[in-house]
Amino acid sequence: MSAGSLQNFFEPQGVVVVGARRSFGFGYGIPLFLQKQGWGNRLYLVNSAGGQVHGQNVYKRVRDVSSPVDLAIVIVPAEAVPGVMEEIGERGIRSVIIETAGFAEIGKRGMALQERVKAIAMQYRMRVIGPNCVGVVNTENKFCSVELIEESLAPGPLSIIAQSGVFGNILLDHLPQYGLSISKAVTLGNRLDVDESDVLDYLDRDPMTQVIMMYLEGATNGRRLMQSLAHVTQKKPVLILKSGRTEAGKRATASHTGSMSGEDNIYRAAFAQAGAIRAESLSQLIDLARVFATQPLLKGNRLGIITTSGSLGALATDVAVSSGLTVPPLSSFMVTQAREISPNWMNVKNPLDTGPSGIYGKLLPMLLADPGIDMVLAIMVIPYVAVRHFKSVGMTARDWFGDIASIRERYPDKPLLGVVVGHPAFVEDITSLCGRSMPIFTSPELAAQALATLWSYSKTRKKSGDRRSDIS
Amino acid sequence: MSAGSLQNFFEPQGVVVVGARRSFGFGYGIPLFLQKQGWGNRLYLVNSAGGQVHGQNVYKRVRDVSSPVDLAIVIVPAEAVPGVMEEIGERGIRSVIIETAGFAEIGKRGMALQERVKAIAMQYRMRVIGPNCVGVVNTENKFCSVELIEESLAPGPLSIIAQSGVFGNILLDHLPQYGLSISKAVTLGNRLDVDESDVLDYLDRDPMTQVIMMYLEGATNGRRLMQSLAHVTQKKPVLILKSGRTEAGKRATASHTGSMSGEDNIYRAAFAQAGAIRAESLSQLIDLARVFATQPLLKGNRLGIITTSGSLGALATDVAVSSGLTVPPLSSFMVTQAREISPNWMNVKNPLDTGPSGIYGKLLPMLLADPGIDMVLAIMVIPYVAVRHFKSVGMTARDWFGDIASIRERYPDKPLLGVVVGHPAFVEDITSLCGRSMPIFTSPELAAQALATLWSYSKTRKKSGDRRSDIS
Numbered sequence: 001m002s003a004g005s006l007q008n009f010f011e012p013q014g015v016v017v018v019g020a021r022r023s024f025g026f027g028y029g030i031p032l033f034l035q036k037q038g039w040g041n042r043l044y045l046v047n048s049a050g051g052q053v054h055g056q057n058v059y060k061r062v063r064d065v066s067s068p069v070d071l072a073i074v075i076v077p078a079e080a081v082p083g084v085m086e087e088i089g090e091r092g093i094r095s096v097i098i099e100t101a102g103f104a105e106i107g108k109r110g111m112a113l114q115e116r117v118k119a120i121a122m123q124y125r126m127r128v129i130g131p132n133c134v135g136v137v138n139t140e141n142k143f144c145s146v147e148l149i150e151e152s153l154a155p156g157p158l159s160i161i162a163q164s165g166v167f168g169n170i171l172l173d174h175l176p177q178y179g180l181s182i183s184k185a186v187t188l189g190n191r192l193d194v195d196e197s198d199v200l201d202y203l204d205r206d207p208m209t210q211v212i213m214m215y216l217e218g219a220t221n222g223r224r225l226m227q228s229l230a231h232v233t234q235k236k237p238v239l240i241l242k243s244g245r246t247e248a249g250k251r252a253t254a255s256h257t258g259s260m261s262g263e264d265n266i267y268r269a270a271f272a273q274a275g276a277i278r279a280e281s282l283s284q285l286i287d288l289a290r291v292f293a294t295q296p297l298l299k300g301n302r303l304g305i306i307t308t309s310g311s312l313g314a315l316a317t318d319v320a321v322s323s324g325l326t327v328p329p330l331s332s333f334m335v336t337q338a339r340e341i342s343p344n345w346m347n348v349k350n351p352l353d354t355g356p357s358g359i360y361g362k363l364l365p366m367l368l369a370d371p372g373i374d375m376v377l378a379i380m381v382i383p384y385v386a387v388r389h390f391k392s393v394g395m396t397a398r399d400w401f402g403d404i405a406s407i408r409e410r411y412p413d414k415p416l417l418g419v420v421v422g423h424p425a426f427v428e429d430i431t432s433l434c435g436r437s438m439p440i441f442t443s444p445e446l447a448a449q450a451l452a453t454l455w456s457y458s459k460t461r462k463k464s465g466d467r468r469s470d471i472s
Numbered sequence: 473m474s475a476g477s478l479q480n481f482f483e484p485q486g487v488v489v490v491g492a493r494r495s496f497g498f499g500y501g502i503p504l505f506l507q508k509q510g511w512g513n514r515l516y517l518v519n520s521a522g523g524q525v526h527g528q529n530v531y532k533r534v535r536d537v538s539s540p541v542d543l544a545i546v547i548v549p550a551e552a553v554p555g556v557m558e559e560i561g562e563r564g565i566r567s568v569i570i571e572t573a574g575f576a577e578i579g580k581r582g583m584a585l586q587e588r589v590k591a592i593a594m595q596y597r598m599r600v601i602g603p604n605c606v607g608v609v610n611t612e613n614k615f616c617s618v619e620l621i622e623e624s625l626a627p628g629p630l631s632i633i634a635q636s637g638v639f640g641n642i643l644l645d646h647l648p649q650y651g652l653s654i655s656k657a658v659t660l661g662n663r664l665d666v667d668e669s670d671v672l673d674y675l676d677r678d679p680m681t682q683v684i685m686m687y688l689e690g691a692t693n694g695r696r697l698m699q700s701l702a703h704v705t706q707k708k709p710v711l712i713l714k715s716g717r718t719e720a721g722k723r724a725t726a727s728h729t730g731s732m733s734g735e736d737n738i739y740r741a742a743f744a745q746a747g748a749i750r751a752e753s754l755s756q757l758i759d760l761a762r763v764f765a766t767q768p769l770l771k772g773n774r775l776g777i778i779t780t781s782g783s784l785g786a787l788a789t790d791v792a793v794s795s796g797l798t799v800p801p802l803s804s805f806m807v808t809q810a811r812e813i814s815p816n817w818m819n820v821k822n823p824l825d826t827g828p829s830g831i832y833g834k835l836l837p838m839l840l841a842d843p844g845i846d847m848v849l850a851i852m853v854i855p856y857v858a859v860r861h862f863k864s865v866g867m868t869a870r871d872w873f874g875d876i877a878s879i880r881e882r883y884p885d886k887p888l889l890g891v892v893v894g895h896p897a898f899v900e901d902i903t904s905l906c907g908r909s910m911p912i913f914t915s916p917e918l919a920a921q922a923l924a925t926l927w928s929y930s931k932t933r934k935k936s937g938d939r940r941s942d943i944s
Contacts, residue, residue: 283915
């Protein structure tokens with residue numbers, strides 16, 4: 001089947017929820033959530049017990065639903081799934097999300113059950129997401145096969161592919177605090193049918209998706225995954241966090257979503273070859289998502305650093321330079337301009353240590369405008385005792401560092417990250433001063449590393465762009 | 473001179489502040505701060521202008537101070553420092569903190585000035601901290617040559633050695649949010665005399681200091697630093713963040729505190745040889761401080777993982793195993809005990825994925841009690857939509873995860889770290905549930921890495937303990 005057939009999962013005409021019920025659980029929560037999101041008139045509930053749930057009539061069998069339906073969400077106990085799948089197949093529904101757990105991930109018996117379900121799916125030519133998952137999220141039409149908090153439903157540029165339901169959920173909970181929003185999310189579970197490559201191909205063509213985050217335990221088909229990745233990364237960055245790097249880690253994933261993780265070094269090389277970006281930790285995955293979702297691609301690798309702390313500037317320089325960036329001298333025009341307004345003790349160079357000069361807000365735009373600089377790291381630290389003094393005489397972070405959010409807007413073509421460490425109240429002041437289109441880090445090294453990764457991907461895109469123009 | 477002579481810096485009998493003044497700056501803030509901390513009756517202010525500052529009489533010359541004084545804090549302009557040093561020497565004061573900047577860090581002219589000051593210090597056999605620093609902090613007697621916020625003044629087990637003043641300050645601002653407190657802090661600046669080795673030797677004997685954090689740009693005397701480190705690390709862990717790893721980073725430090733950073737790979741090998749722990753980033757330095765300041769040393773490398781997310785458990789396992797820990801099978805006693813209370817679908821193994829069983833709070837103490845487990849990583853994630861459901865029926869994080877702070881107290885001999893990711897309100901709930909003696913991470917990999925570092929140091933200590941017992 002073509003990947004295009006995933007459309008029903010994200011934009012169904014009508015949805016059957018098999019296993020709707022009146023007591024607490026997915027069968028209770030999902031129908032209620034879909035009603036609240038405006039899907040009540042395209043939602044049909046099924047439970048062999050019949051009755052009513054959330055004021056809607058409950059059909060006893062799938063075949064009793066006469067309205068147009070093209071997607072089924074299955075939440076019945078594992079043993080009941082084969083029977084329900086037969087009903088769904090007979091009713092002519094070709095897209096199914098099986099959320100129920102208790103299949104391949106629990107061992108032999110579950111594996112056999114999963115094989116039975118797979119045979120039924122093939123017989124009826126159904127596409128299946130799951131089992132052992134929470135299915136899909138589409139923030140544009142608010143169609144979700146999982147309950148979410150309101151903050152997670154704002155549409156945005158990020159899409160998520162995760163094998164584990166909890167993993168997808170916690171990313172959706174975690175990202176809004178940075179102002180990051182999601183377009184689509186899919187949790188794949190045991191991947192009886194639909195796998196990460198199918199979803200990548202779908203997201204490749206999804207106009208709302210700009211950046212893809214992926215949590216993978218192992219590929220169902222390594223060769224196909226690399227093909228899909230190589231294709232999509234020419235248009236959209238794909239950030240991958242993969243577990244199962246060690247034998248012990250592999251054993252942990254096997255009992256979790258029944259995945260075989262494969263040799264880690266093969267994945268590492270293949271991801272690099274396909275232009276995908278591998279995150280080394282969950283926090284790095286999130287850091288990179290924050291940068292890729294908000295910053296433009298890089299045209300070169302020349303980093304300008306402006307800082308109130310020489311130490312933090314040096315730490316950032318070390319990591320930048322060892323990761324493929326340069327921290328070049330400032331252009332002579334910039335130096336002349338900066339010297340005019342700088343006190344004598346200030347060394348006008350890169351990194352630009354402004355110390356307590358108070359002209360940070362004037363120097364930052366100069367640095368962004370410097371034609372010899374492709375991106376800027378702005379390190380903002382002041383001892384809190386000084387911050388308190390300034391506050392007591394009515395000065396704010398803006399007086400000290402400038403109106404950073406608008407400076408950022410004036411130079412949209414150059415990536416700009418911030419670093420702030422110190423008292424939580426100061427960190428909060430600076431975070432709000434910088435606005436939502438400038439990711440703030442608490443470690444200069446991690447910020448420099450993220451910029452180096454952005455450069456590394458920008459190069460890949462540049463190359464594939466060159467190739468495309470060679471062909472045309 | 474012996475390192476013991478540093479005592480006057482931290483426990484002076486009487487202090488002269490040369491450069492006290494009525495207008496905003498260090499000369500205004502430091503005397504006021506010392507008065508507030510109860511040092512007014514041992515504090516003497518000097519300024520050639522005379523008059524009054526903060527209600528205290530200002531002496532025109534150092535020699536006019538007739539009371540017992542054994543420490544001088546110098547805050548006059550750079551050019552005035554040599555003259556002031558002569559006065560201090562003649563007055564018989566043998567310990568001096570020079571906070572003034574404008575010496576070796578600004579180039580040739582400053583270098584010459586610094587040499588003049590050094591000659592005077594040698595002539596009078598003075599010990600000097602600085603110039604270009606903010607000196608010392610002692611939270612036990614509240615003697616500080618730098619203004620601090622109240623939160624930073626609670627006494628605790630961490631001591632800090634930093635070359636840069638701002639760096640030391642922002643650590644002091646940053647650490648209290650984790651419940652971490654400081655015993656001593658020193659910022660060394662240009663190290664005309666007192667260097668990191670002197671301070672290490674002092675902290676080695678300081679009974680309040682349990683863990684040492686160090687920011688270094690380069691050693692003044694590499695061989696001596698390694699000797700000091702090798703000695704102190706037998707009793708106390710030393711966490712080092714070093715910049716100047718690259719040529720560009722070295723240039724950045726040269727103009728900052730006039731340091732020569734040396735070859736990075738030599739430092740790397742020497743630190744390891746001396747049993748010191750090198751942090752790869754500022755955030756890792758802080759992470760490690762949180763772990764070393766609150767957790768016991770390890771007796772073995774066997775990690776138990778308990779988690780509500782299989783994915784996060786697998787990610788932690790990968791990093792643990794690749795960093796020298798093992799994630800071994802649970803003891804048969806623990807398995808039997810756990811099976812008795814676990815639902816059938818739960819796999820009782822390590823990592824222990826509790827899913828939504830609701831018995832996390834019962835399994836965590838079992839895991840801590842397992843004699844085959846030396847340390848525990850507790851991963852706590854729940855989709856926020858479920859958290860909200862629980863809250864709406866009166867359930868709290870404690871009902872779900874147990875009273876983690878008291879569980880922690882019942883097993884004080886085994887390191888226990890937490891991991892939580894997701895909605896900020898949930899992260900806050902879990903952080904407060906776990907209490908202050910359990911560091912919380914937002915990435916399973918970083919927590920596993922920190923435990924591996926704790927093991928690596930524990931092994932060093934074990935060896936030196938073994939050596940000592942061989943000798944005795």
